Amino acid sequence: MKKDLVSIKDLAEEEIRLILSTAFSFKDVLKRDIKKVPALRGKTMVNLFFEPSTRTRTSFELAQKRLSADVLNFSVPASSVVKGESLLDTIRTIQSYGADYIVLRHPCSGTPHFLSKIVSASVINAGDGINEHPTQALLDAFTIQEKKGTLEGLEVAIVGDIMHSRVARSNSLCLSALGAKVRFVGPPTLMPVHIPKGVKVFYNLQEGITGVDVIMSLRVQKERMDSAFFPSEREYFKLYGITFERLSRADSGAIVMHPGPMNRGIEISSEVADSDRAVILDQVTNGIAVRMAVLYLVGRDNA
Amino acid sequence: MPEKVLIIKGHIVDPSQGIDGIGSILIEKGMIKGLFLSNEFEGGSIHMRIIDAKGALVLPGLVDMHAHLREPGYEHKETIQTGTFAALRGGFTALCPMPNTNPVNDNATVTSFIIRKAFQEGYCKVYPIGAITKGQKGTELAEMALMYEAGAVAFSDDGRPVMNSLVMRRALEYSKVLDVPIISHAEDLTLSEGGVMNEGIISSSLGLRGIPRVAEDIMVARDIALAKITGGRLHIAHVSTSGSVELIRRAKQEGVKVTAETCPHYFTLTEDAVLGYNTNAKVNPPLRTSEDILAIKEGLRDGTIDVIATDHAPHHRDEKMLDFDNAPFGISGFETALSLSLELVREDVLTLNDLVTKLSLNPSNIMRISSGTLKVDSDADITIVDPHRKYKLTEEYIYSKGKNTPLLNNELTGKILYTITKGRIYCHEPA
Known part of the structure; x- marks a missing residue:
């Protein structure tokens, strides 16, 4: 290397x-x-x-x-x-x-x-x-491989502030290289200007996580709210928070990841974060x- | 200096007189005393210094209406002495320094200081540009008339656009008292905030915050609208986007008093130059895309863009040896401008006559300064360039304190042989 x-x-x-x-x-x-x-x-x-x-x-x-x-x-x-x-x-x-x-x-x-x-x-x-944040992407890939056996052909939804996320940027590169299909899910204000080749974009969470094998929730940074990227935390949770109800749209064996530290009740509900669907501590x-x-x-x- | 100088056999291009041909120029006591086409004036006399310009272009001294000399306040980046000498090496015999010094050139005392210093230590003519607003803060108008009296020729808050539209309106109105141009650094700061390069595919791939092209277009549109209702003379600095070119083109068709400039890097380089986080390619407005380059060339060709200026922005090496976000914006441009601009002639974008017009006559006319001509009885400000000679642009080659150019170590074509200011001869290529 x-x-x-x-x-x-x-x-x-x-x-x-x-x-x-x-x-x-x-x-x-x-x-x-x-x-x-x-x-x-x-x-x-x-x-x-x-x-x-x-x-x-x-x-x-x-x-x-x-x-x-x-x-x-x-x-x-x-x-x-x-x-x-x-x-x-x-x-x-x-x-x-x-x-x-x-x-x-x-x-x-x-x-x-x-x-x-x-x-x-x-x-x-x-x-x-x-x-x-390359090592984060590598440990995420490792975790997915450990849980799912392979990354080849898996659907991975990265949800949240894609634009400002080094985790999302490294992950989309790493996951694509290993054969996974990447989706970006989030409000248009937090999407990158240029979407990498092969990545699908969803502004609607329900659609974005339908049938996916992995949901990667990103941390919401509070200063983004002040710069008018989105109106409020409660509205964000309403639109993009990962809850059990929404999780039912994903594949029945779908895992939920988060790079930490989490904002419970903003990007992810406590119930999901503490459930056996979450692999956050394995990460x-x-x-x-x-x-x-x-x-x-x-x-x-x-x- | 010898009493009489005769430049012979050169290809003279002087748009102010419609001259484009081989001929000779006689200089006496710092003034042009004769211009002879064909071989009317042969031989000269032993009392003359003869400059053989065979194979070279003989042009009216270039005029840079947008530069930064950094003095007072930032002498580690450049001084009036080093900056004017670097300009001379680039073929410029007159230049207009922007007011973003420390203190800001927002009052007659600073204007006078720059003019005095340039007179004492400078190598070419210096016509300062005063600030539009006090401290370039964008709120209160600076004392334009007093600065004008002291020698300022135009006003600009370059680097810090006047965001308040009412203040910009007042500036354009008030400038009519003096009939001077207001130079707009067109950038909507709310849209460009935090941006360090063009917003697009490269910024996304490098994880750098982008400056969208509309940040420029919106302010160009605003300032044109203000120029229209005020009747003030608006000059758009460093056009970098296809959108701006189109807006200026339309405004000119409508008869708005607007002129515009671009810089060599905006028709030479794209945002790709930033790859590898090259801080020498960090400039504001940022390097854009090949589509913008095409539009700018078309704007130059059809006359939408009147002027090529350098926006020479020297920085100390330590300041550019930083992470991309914290490195300052700016490219050192005096010593590469003519070589890069000659490329436009080689590509058939401009005729030689058009090129010289944009590098010399037009900026002189916009700034109302007596340069840009080879007419008899004008100052002998003359640039002699070999348009075919190649050279390598090394740090050692660059005389300016600012070595910050993304073109470092590139081979450029078109080398300046002599620059003559008021009859003083600087030979750049010892025989």
Whole structure:
């Protein structure tokens, strides 16, 4: 695999499949009593987060520790960026620590692309602006494969704020590459300007999830309401909230996913979120295995 | 400087006199003292400096009516000295700097400072553009008449459009006292908010926020409507969309007093230049699509677009070495403008005569400055360019402090050999 993982576009289909199969072996490690392998002992990994994150950062940190790497968390509050601290200086500082891997989250799209060209360490994108979140897409694909056996031919509805969602963007690329059929469901105000080839768009949730195998609900960001993307949370729930009643339109074995953190009662009802149809906590567990696989494979020649 | 200079054997193109042919130009004491077609004037004398312009074009000095010199306030990006020299290297002998300096050129003191500084340190003529509103805040009119008295030739809140339609109306009305153009940076900020590139297929694929083309079209339409009811002289800056071209075309047919400019990057590059998050291709208005390029070329061809200006917007390297969202908008344009514009002649979009009109005569007429001509007794402002010579655009080649152009390391065609301002000769290509 290439030195960096900044976009799903960097991965060939075989590489995605290799990550998933490697993740399956690492998941076995996680089930053991001693959940640790020496695969990356002595490697230095820096988690460089310019945006608040608990889930993704801890998931990466745990994955790194399970691989016996040395981990450094470097959180830069957005405020100091505003004050004019140079991104370049920060990254060069980290490079000077001798980091082998930099896991980067940044509020601006394209930052991992920019930095990956500057540093010799492997850069792994942990979410850049509204652009991509590749490891989330990989763990979602892993979860679907685990639950459904394959992605080939599955209908997947991604529901909500597609336009501003790096999860949706990476997922549509990753799922399409693995043979799933992707639908975007949401209000026109939250649809991307350009719809990727092969993706079907639905403004009506009932139609959009009819017969689907997977429903991927996206987090509603409250600041979107202030910018007139939609009128109110209750109206949003009325139109796009995932409820049991609506779930009946989907395939009887359909699973419900959410990248977290959830807004219960806005994009998903508590009943659905807590039901056995939801695989939200499996996604969290799988995230560790998938991130172990990514860290293990990235920049490796033989893979 | 030698008393007399004779430029011989060059292909002279001067739209102001309808001249397009081989000839000689005699310069004396910084003025044009003779223009001889064919070989009427042969030989010269030993007291003359002879410039052999065989195979080259001899043009009235180019006039850039839209530039940023960054001084006062942003001298790390450019100064009046470095900017005017870079302009000279691009063949410009006169230019109009926009007022978005720090402090803003919204009062006569700043206008005078720029003019004095340009006189002391500058390499070409500088005619400042004053702000329409105080601090470019879009609320109160700036002291246009006092700035005009100090030497400002036009008014614009470039970079910060006047969003309040009433204020824009008042500006267009008030400008009639001075009979000066109001230059509109046409952008509806509510539609473009947060945008960093053209809204479309590439912005969707890169996950960058888009600036829709209608953000420009709507403001062009508004300002044309205001120009119509006020009778003020409206000039639309940096046209980048097919929609704007069509709106301006129709307004001109209706007799509205509107003129328009575009910049070389808008007829040369598309949004594809942004791929790879190239911050040197981040510019406002953003690079658009091939469809827009076609419309702009048609607008240039049929006269809808009067002027080619650079919108030279130099930035420091550190400022462009940032993530795409936080890098500033702007392309360094003085030193590439003529090469890129000559492409229009090579593609048969424009005749040489039309090209020179848009790069020299029209901007002079719109700004009412005495440039853009090779008439006898005018200042000897002359650009000599070899239209076929190729060169590689490297960072070292660019004299401007701003190396920010998406064309870096491209080979360009059309190299400037000499720029002459008021008879002072700058040779760019040592023999």
